Every structure is written in C-alpha cells, then in structure tokens.
Amino acid sequence: xxxxxxxxxxxxxxxxxPWRGISVTVIVAVLIAVAxxxxxxxxxxxxxxxxxxxxxxAEARRRVQPESLxxxxxxxxxxxxxxxxxxxxxxxxxxxxxxxxxxxxPVLKDLADDEHFHGTIICSIVPRLYFAPPEAPPVxxxxxxxxxxxxxxxxxxxxxxxxxxxxxxxAFLKQDDLTLEALLKELPIPNRPNALVPPRLPPYFCSIDRxxxxxxxxxxxxxxxxxDRVKRGWLKLFTPPxxxxxVPPEAFGAKMNAAIAARYTDTKIAVDKLRARGGxxxxxxxxxxxxxxxxxxxxxxxxxxxxxxLQQTAAPGIYFEDFPELASFTCPEWxxxxxxxxxxxxxxxxxxxxxxxxxxxVAEN
Amino acid sequence: xxxxxxxxxxxxxxxxxxxxxxxxxxxRKNLLLVASYIFYGAWNPPFAALxxxxxxxxFYLGRKMGKVQTPAERRVWLWISVAVNLSMLGFFKYGxxxxxxxxxxxxxxxxxxxxxxxxxxxxxGISFYTFHxxxxxxxxxxxxxxxxxxxxxxxxxxxxxxxxxxGPIVRAGDFLPQLEAPPQPQKGRFLWGLLLMTLGLxxxxxxxxxxxxxxxxxxxxxxxxLVALDSWTGVIAFAGQIFFDFAGYSICAIGAALCLGFHxxxxxxxxxxxVGFSDFWRRWHISLSTFLRDYLYIPLGGNRQGAARAxxxxxxxxxxxxxxxxxxxTFVVWGLLHGSYLAIERLIKAVFKQPPxxxxxxxxxxxxGLITYIAVLVAWVYFRxxxxxxxxxxxxxxFGRHARADAILSTREILQVAVVTFFLLIAHWSLxxxxxxxxxxRLPRWVVxxxxxxxxxxxxxxxxxxxxxxxxxx
Numbered sequence: 001x002x003x004x005x006x007x008x009x010x011x012x013x014x015x016x017x018p019w020r021g022i023s024v025t026v027i028v029a030v031l032i033a034v035a036x037x038x039x040x041x042x043x044x045x046x047x048x049x050x051x052x053x054x055x056x057x058a059e060a061r062r063r064v065q066p067e068s069l070x071x072x073x074x075x076x077x078x079x080x081x082x083x084x085x086x087x088x089x090x091x092x093x094x095x096x097x098x099x100x101x102x103x104x105x106p107v108l109k110d111l112a113d114d115e116h117f118h119g120t121i122i123c124s125i126v127p128r129l130y131f132a133p134p135e136a137p138p139v140x141x142x143x144x145x146x147x148x149x150x151x152x153x154x155x156x157x158x159x160x161x162x163x164x165x166x167x168x169x170x171a172f173l174k175q176d177d178l179t180l181e182a183l184l185k186e187l188p189i190p191n192r193p194n195a196l197v198p199p200r201l202p203p204y205f206c207s208i209d210r211x212x213x214x215x216x217x218x219x220x221x222x223x224x225x226x227x228d229r230v231k232r233g234w235l236k237l238f239t240p241p242x243x244x245x246x247v248p249p250e251a252f253g254a255k256m257n258a259a260i261a262a263r264y265t266d267t268k269i270a271v272d273k274l275r276a277r278g279g280x281x282x283x284x285x286x287x288x289x290x291x292x293x294x295x296x297x298x299x300x301x302x303x304x305x306x307x308x309x310l311q312q313t314a315a316p317g318i319y320f321e322d323f324p325e326l327a328s329f330t331c332p333e334w335x336x337x338x339x340x341x342x343x344x345x346x347x348x349x350x351x352x353x354x355x356x357x358x359x360x361x362v363a364e365n
Numbered sequence: 366x367x368x369x370x371x372x373x374x375x376x377x378x379x380x381x382x383x384x385x386x387x388x389x390x391x392x393r394k395n396l397l398l399v400a401s402y403i404f405y406g407a408w409n410p411p412f413a414a415l416x417x418x419x420x421x422x423x424f425y426l427g428r429k430m431g432k433v434q435t436p437a438e439r440r441v442w443l444w445i446s447v448a449v450n451l452s453m454l455g456f457f458k459y460g461x462x463x464x465x466x467x468x469x470x471x472x473x474x475x476x477x478x479x480x481x482x483x484x485x486x487x488x489x490g491i492s493f494y495t496f497h498x499x500x501x502x503x504x505x506x507x508x509x510x511x512x513x514x515x516x517x518x519x520x521x522x523x524x525x526x527x528x529x530x531x532g533p534i535v536r537a538g539d540f541l542p543q544l545e546a547p548p549q550p551q552k553g554r555f556l557w558g559l560l561l562m563t564l565g566l567x568x569x570x571x572x573x574x575x576x577x578x579x580x581x582x583x584x585x586x587x588x589x590x591l592v593a594l595d596s597w598t599g600v601i602a603f604a605g606q607i608f609f610d611f612a613g614y615s616i617c618a619i620g621a622a623l624c625l626g627f628h629x630x631x632x633x634x635x636x637x638x639x640v641g642f643s644d645f646w647r648r649w650h651i652s653l654s655t656f657l658r659d660y661l662y663i664p665l666g667g668n669r670q671g672a673a674r675a676x677x678x679x680x681x682x683x684x685x686x687x688x689x690x691x692x693x694x695t696f697v698v699w700g701l702l703h704g705s706y707l708a709i710e711r712l713i714k715a716v717f718k719q720p721p722x723x724x725x726x727x728x729x730x731x732x733x734g735l736i737t738y739i740a741v742l743v744a745w746v747y748f749r750x751x752x753x754x755x756x757x758x759x760x761x762x763x764f765g766r767h768a769r770a771d772a773i774l775s776t777r778e779i780l781q782v783a784v785v786t787f788f789l790l791i792a793h794w795s796l797x798x799x800x801x802x803x804x805x806x807r808l809p810r811w812v813v814x815x816x817x818x819x820x821x822x823x824x825x826x827x828x829x830x831x832x833x834x835x836x837x838x839x
Binding site: 010017020029178184189191 | 366367370371372373375406407408409410539551552553554556557559560571575576579588589590619623628629630769771772773774775776777780781800802803805806810813814817818821822823825826827828829
C-alpha cells in the first residue's frame, strides 16, 4: 500500500530557457515602460492624486464619531464644500462622505441606523440622483460603499493602505481615466444606431485628498477643451434614458412614481430616527449653471422635488437660489464650483447652515 | 486575500524571503502553515477556526481508520468523516436553500410555514477545502494511502495557501509526500513559477475582468429581451470570463506553489478545444472531475454495470457537480445538462462502436468541437443566470425568438469579446495536444520575453481595479 510518505512522482516540467536573463530583461523593460507612461500621463495634465474608492470612503466612514458633523450626498458636496471653512465656521472638522454620482439615501439610512450616531448631517440634494430608483447606479454606488465599510476585510484595508503612497506618487494611477478599460472606452468606435449604450462619465478633472476633499483642477476651471468635454458629459448624463421597451409606459411610469414616493417615505423614517436620538440634518441644494441648470429645472423642478422633501421630512433646507450671495457663483463646467470659489462659497454658506441647524433645534422643540 | 491585490504582493514577498532564508525544513513548514492561516484569516478570522476544526477531525478520523482492522470498522469512521464534512458544507452553503425548498414543498401540500432566514456567512472556499480534507479519509478508506502522523503536515496540506480557497482541489495523497523532504533544487523553477503567476493574473485581471466581464454582466443583468447578437455576445463573454477567471486562479496557484518548490497538477487543459463532452471534462476543472470520478462515479458502479446504468451514474455525478457549485436550481440544471450531454455521447459511442474513418478527419473534429462549444455555451446560461426567468429569456434571445428586443452592447464591447474569443479558441485548438510547458519551450527567447513584458504591462495598466475570483463563492 502506498503511504503518505511514498514518493510523489509528479513533477512539473520547467521549459528550458535562460530564465534569469529573461526575467532581468522583463523587469528592466517594465520599469522603463512605466516611467515613459508616467511622463506621458503628466504631459497630458494628470497629477498624482487619490482614487475615490470604496476603501477610501470606508476609511472616512470609520472616522465618524457619535457627535460628528457629516457631509453626505453627491459630487457637489464633494467639490463645493471646503472642510477648513466648515471647521472654522461650525467648530467641528466635518467627515466627507459624499460620493460622486451617487444617491445619498443609503448613506443617510446607514447613519440613521447607527445607534451610536447622534451628530449632524449636511446632505446635498441633486434630485435626479437622490430620487434615482433602488437598482439604479447612483443608489448602487452608495450601497456598495456602505457595504464595503461594514464588510471590509483586513486584507482589503491593508491593500488600501499600500495603495495610498503609490497613488500619491504616480499620476498614471487614475482608475477613472487611465486604466486599460477606460482607455479602451475612449476608442472612437461608433455604436449601432439602436443600441441602448449608457453615456460615458466625464474625464478626470479633480484632485482628491485623504479626507476626500475634491478640488477642481485649474485646466477645467478655465474655458477650454477639458471644460467643454465635461459640460457635454453632464448633459448626456442628466438627460433621462428612454423608458424600457419591454415594460408598458403606464406601468413603468407607475413604478417610477412609486419608487420616488418610497424614497420620500424612507427619507422621513431615517430623518425621524436620527432626530429621535438627538441628531440633526439640513438639506442643501448647491449651485448649478448654464445648460445643465436649465435641464435640471425642466426635468426635476424644485416644486416637485425639493419642496416636498422639506415638507415631508420637516427638515431645514438651503436652496442656493434663495440667497443672492450663494446664487452669484458660476460653475465653470456647469455642475461644480472651482477650487477657489468653493472656499468663498462655503464661507458664505456657513451662516445659513448655523441658522438652519438652529431652526432644526426649534423644530424639534 | 486575493492574488490580485497589493496585500498579496507584500505577503508573498515576505513569505518567499523568509521561506528561502530558512535552513530548517520544519521551520519552513511551520512558516507556510502560519502564512496559510493568515492568508485565510485576513478575510474573516473566526472561519480559520472552522477550517482547523474540519482538518483536525479528519486527521483524527484518519488515524482511527489506520488503526482498525476490518473494512466495516473503517467504513464507520469514513461515514463519520463524510457526514461531518458534508454537514458543515450543508449548513453553511445549503442551509437557506434547503429551508426554502422545504417551505416550498410544504406550501404545495397546503401547509404555510415561514422559517426565519438563516443569517449565515458562507466561509470562503469551503467547497474546496472540504474536498481537500475529505480526500484524505476517502483515500485511507480506499487503501490508497496510509494516515500521516503529523497533524502539522496534514493541516498544511489542507490549508496550503496557493490552493486553499479556489483550488485546484489538491488531494492529501498528492501533497503530503511533498512535505517529507525539502524540495530539491530545480533550474528555472522559481522564475517559471513567477511567469505562471503573471500569466494567471493576466488572464484574471486583463482578459476576464477588463475585456469580458462588463459585457457578460450587462447582458445577464438586463431585465428585458435582447437581440440575438447581444445575447450570444453575453454568453460567449461569460464563457471566456469564467475560463480566464478560474484557469487564471489555478495557474497562479500552480505558479505560487512552484515558487515555494511544490508541484500541483494542471486544473485546465485548453477545454474549449474539446471534441465531445467527456473530452471537455478531461480538460475543464480536472481536479473536480477526477475527484467526482474517483469518489462518486466509480463507487456508484461507473460503467461496470452496463451502458444504461453508466448513463444514470453520469447524470447523478453531474447533478452533484452542479450542486457543488452553488445552492441554486440553476446550478443543478447546468449540472444535469452536462450529465445529459455525457449520457448522449455515451449512447452515440455505444451505437457507433467503430466510427468510420471520416470521423477522424480534421473537418469532422472541428464540427464536433463546434457542437461541443455551443452546447457548453447553452449550459453556461444556466450557470450564470440568477434565475430561470433570466435563463429562459437569454435562451430565447440567442435563438432570435423575441418579437421585440433591445441591443445594449456597444460596438467596442462586441469587438472586444469577438477578438478575445477568437484568440482564445485559436490558442486552445493549437495547444490541445500539448502542455503549456512544451509550447513555451518551443518558443524563441524573444517571444517569451515579449509576452511576459506585455502581460506585466497590461496588469499594471488595469491598476488592480479588479473583482474577486468567481470561484471564491463556491
């Protein structure tokens, strides 16, 4: 009988090649290729900055303390709020949990469900994102980030820590723009006329730091090719896709209306839960300009989105157009403020936030 | 811990440095054991305890079996091992599935019962390490091997990190002998191992995740009917994705083991060049198909009790094989489809005992290969679809049976899938009769260097923005 100590006869064959020479050549060639690629990416205007991954979000989420001031919402919260000015004006360093292109509701729910949290939430509202249906990408994006926070493994945390110095050193490490996948998407190949292909996200136009504070790059803040590309991107992204062909229009309309109604109800439940523990919330509508503003006003008018939200939740809100000092800003690419303007905007927003949070306290009493 | 993560790069570099700087063989084995448990525990530490308890129990039962004299006594210990291992697997993997089906059966009988959903986490790789461990007691029972005296060695054999969570299913009898003595020096082994790891990662992060997964996900995730082109593209993309994902993991595992001086057998042998279904299963997930053959098909009687019984046995084995992949009826249908394919093939071979000479021509072989590939694609629909509604919509789409259907893939995505699949099929058909090693040995040095360079650059270009391996969930 063969035993566990018998000779194991299987041995993999090693192809006969001068492996040492080959591996040294490969290493040298790869190093040269990476260096050349890095120089080329920098010549295109890319700078080393962090990628806004779920791991970076989870790291920020871990910083939330019971009484923290938390910023949630979409990219407008991300770009337009200056953390230093908020800290200076409200006395607390905020935690930035807004996520580009996302719906804030899953994050709001997560904070409302967190029994330890009774701090303050400032929530950005872009109606098209906030009222997106449950399976739509904006909701999925936030849900994934929340899931990552709750289910992040030690290995994932370690990989995240290791990636930070690399991302801060190499400009080519841009997951949205310079991966093989993103580069392939740039190929000018026309689609079939009837193909329902989702629009592309706009290209890289911001830097992100470890606190997830986003700043628009100067190239985008000034008129030019990049700014035009980003503008065109927003119009495509904010134009509603055609309704599905396989669902009757009435049924689809009813489903969408039900989803929106449910979002109001769920938001009220979350807000009530938060307030019951002494937490506070204020909704903010950040500036939007140009063609995009026209499109948003047409597709998601204030009277049908913002007003009912405040009414149903009985929460305070700040709509930029209500205050001349906030409405006077222009978004260079129609959707976000430039890095410089974001500081001034935040400075002007702080008194309103202070008032709104007091109003909140009055409403509770 | 994923092979395609920075954590693994650092982990592996540290393990390799310590391993090759140690002189003591026992010290090296202790290091590998600790490293393997760190590798597994980095995902969810408590499940490392579950892994150890399964291993320790099989070690103990193996010792017991080795001591008893009669087959009946050995059988008792074997049944305990099988029952405990499969109960663990059943609880964690099939608990909710069984409960749902039980509720469904009760409802058919007019009894309304609503059980609470079992909130259990599926320990990663449980299907793999259960089979690693079970192979030990099964082989001792079969008289193929004697029990080992070292709990440490057996624990390492089960938990050896390169193959722990997604295979290949390495039998204890194949691994334990390699722990007897330190590996002998073998020229080029380490660097060839690194090249294999590069190839495996390239298959996973570049071919599977970057070039194919997007199309497969969009097609299978679409809630409406699709035109034939998109339906076929989605299925073909998934066929390529699952191959590159799983074969990529296996090659990484083989490469990582080689870097440490261990030899693992092939798990894939160019399966999309299979001519017939028995040929396919000699090339696809070989460690699982041989496991099921040796421990299920042959004990059931194999083909020793006539053609009809052999066909039934094949279907039973593939039913179990389907269920092994996941707790859902769609996986069972996938397994039953393959079981039926194998049974039909056996029937045809039984009818045409002496195939005509033209059946050996290249044209005929290619035709049978094409039929095999298409049948495998149809089966993949059930493997990938989340439910039968999606699967049936996909099948209808593939055969153009939707009166009104949508096109959702971009031309770029269709081209990507077409180009990758074209080269995949060319590569499989060119290499079907030889091993990867033999093929690489024939290549000029500059081709090997360029291929390694290009694969490494493509991996770097994907920036590690990648998914977990599909087989982790099984």
